[in-house]
Amino acid sequence: MRLTPGAGRAIDLDGVDLFDLDLYTSGDPHPIWDVMRAKAPLHHQVLPDGREFWSVTRYDDVCRVLGDYREFTSERGTVVTHLGVDDVAAGVLMTSTDPPRHTEVRRAIGSKLTARAVRSWEDTIRRAVVRFLEPALDGGTFDLAEQALRLPAMVTGPLLGIPERDWDELVQLTAMVTAPSDPHFRLGSEAATLAISHHELVTYVTQWVKQRRSDGGDDGSLLDHIMSVRAGDATLTDEEIALDGYSILLGANVTTPHTVSGTVHALIERPEQFEKAQADPSLVPNLVEEGLRWTSAACNFMRYAVKDTQIGGGTIPAGGAVVAWIGSANRDESQFSDPHTFDIARSGAKRQIAFGFGPHFCIGAPLARMTLRIFFEELLQRFESIELAGEPQHLRSYFIAGMTHLPIVAQKRRTP
Numbered sequence: 552m553r554l555t556p557g558a559g560r561a562i563d564l565d566g567v568d569l570f571d572l573d574l575y576t577s578g579d580p581h582p583i584w585d586v587m588r589a590k591a592p593l594h595h596q597v598l599p600d601g602r603e604f605w606s607v608t609r610y611d612d613v614c615r616v617l618g619d620y621r622e623f624t625s626e627r628g629t630v631v632t633h634l635g636v637d638d639v640a641a642g643v644l645m646t647s648t649d650p651p652r653h654t655e656v657r658r659a660i661g662s663k664l665t666a667r668a669v670r671s672w673e674d675t676i677r678r679a680v681v682r683f684l685e686p687a688l689d690g691g692t693f694d695l696a697e698q699a700l701r702l703p704a705m706v707t708g709p710l711l712g713i714p715e716r717d718w719d720e721l722v723q724l725t726a727m728v729t730a731p732s733d734p735h736f737r738l739g740s741e742a743a744t745l746a747i748s749h750h751e752l753v754t755y756v757t758q759w760v761k762q763r764r765s766d767g768g769d770d771g772s773l774l775d776h777i778m779s780v781r782a783g784d785a786t787l788t789d790e791e792i793a794l795d796g797y798s799i800l801l802g803a804n805v806t807t808p809h810t811v812s813g814t815v816h817a818l819i820e821r822p823e824q825f826e827k828a829q830a831d832p833s834l835v836p837n838l839v840e841e842g843l844r845w846t847s848a849a850c851n852f853m854r855y856a857v858k859d860t861q862i863g864g865g866t867i868p869a870g871g872a873v874v875a876w877i878g879s880a881n882r883d884e885s886q887f888s889d890p891h892t893f894d895i896a897r898s899g900a901k902r903q904i905a906f907g908f909g910p911h912f913c914i915g916a917p918l919a920r921m922t923l924r925i926f927f928e929e930l931l932q933r934f935e936s937i938e939l940a941g942e943p944q945h946l947r948s949y950f951i952a953g954m955t956h957l958p959i960v961a962q963k964r965r966t967p
Contacts, residue, residue: 552878569596584608629852660795690960696954699812809946810905838895850877877904
């Protein structure tokens with residue numbers, strides 16, 4: 552989807568289809584969200600097949616839906632691609648489980664993903680980022696969005712304990728889960744693509760665990776850690792290990808590439824911002840926060856109302872699906888002044904909720920933040936300028952806001 556909104560136009564909310572894939576592939580949802588925040592902060596839509604959902608678009612309402620599990624449960628599904636089909640892994644998969652069980656499992660797994668814990672991985676991650684950027688140094692066309700899909704595997708593969716020979720397959724499978732309608736990843740129907748990718752990823756983790764147990768080894772990787780943690784009074788079941796391993800693979804691979812490509816695209820469109828970051832490297836952490844806000848790669852998450860619940864000036868009935876639009880919340884004028892301006896020196900950029908909010912706040916956020924910081928440190932140090940070498944192509948997905956192609960040409964920075 553376009554991250555810089557086009558010219559204003561009249562919006563008829565009665566005719567808006569928030570599940571129209573063309574809106575995200577070649578369209579511009581931001582003007583629609585602007586009108587929804589102003590005139591319909593609780594929006595109801597019925598799809599042609601009879602499925603229905605309610606949408607919240609204001610920052611405070613999105614935080615409430617994501618943050619209050621007593622009002623809005625995760626235990627029927629959390630992603631819009633599953634609307635209308637309850638999650639069979641509810642209560643087992645960490646992301647589809649409410650507290651207190653969610654808290655027990657998250658605390659146990661997350662002990663290896665705290666900001667303090669991931670600091671020891673900085674040198675390893677920097678080497679991976681430098682390796683990733685090397686092909687762009689020759690001055691030829693480099694498709695950043697296409698190549699960035701592999702960046703998280705280069706960074707987290709060794710940390711997870713995943714051998715390099717498996718990276719490309721896992722990158723493809725995780726993309727299939729989150730963008731099953733995109734022609735780059737689709738295999739048959741959307742439902743078939745989701746079924747195949749889910750099965751293959753869970754099977755991969757299951758077999759990895761079985762092999763690790765057979766070998767009797769433990770190299771300190773994150774997947775080894777998941778196998779050994781205790782949540783509550785017991786270790787995780789094999790099903791929990793497989794599903795939570797699947798979830799971590801998904802989280803590691805999905806959003807960071809699109810944050811990278813979307814932020815670089817914003818810098819290309821605004822060379823003065825690129826120059827400002829080059830001149831003052833201390834701005835890089837805030838550049839990362841503004842990039843997260845601007846791209847909002849995980850565009851939305853879904854919950855179900857536990858009971859009739861008033862929000863946004865209306866009522867979501869008990870059992871109703873509600874989509875919390877993070878991409879809209881991160882452009883809410885009540886929180887971010889001049890929200891459609893990309894500003895790496897923005898005050899309050901860290902209020903962005905690209906990692907979610909509440910109990911299900913992204914468990915890998917410290918690792919993602921560090922990876923993004925290192926990426927932009929290295930990018931700004933190595934490249935004098937970056938220009939587009941072709942038209943960007945956007946991901947065909949209403950869940951993940953991203954790109955499939957961003958051809959660039961980068962000029963190597965001259966050494967003094």
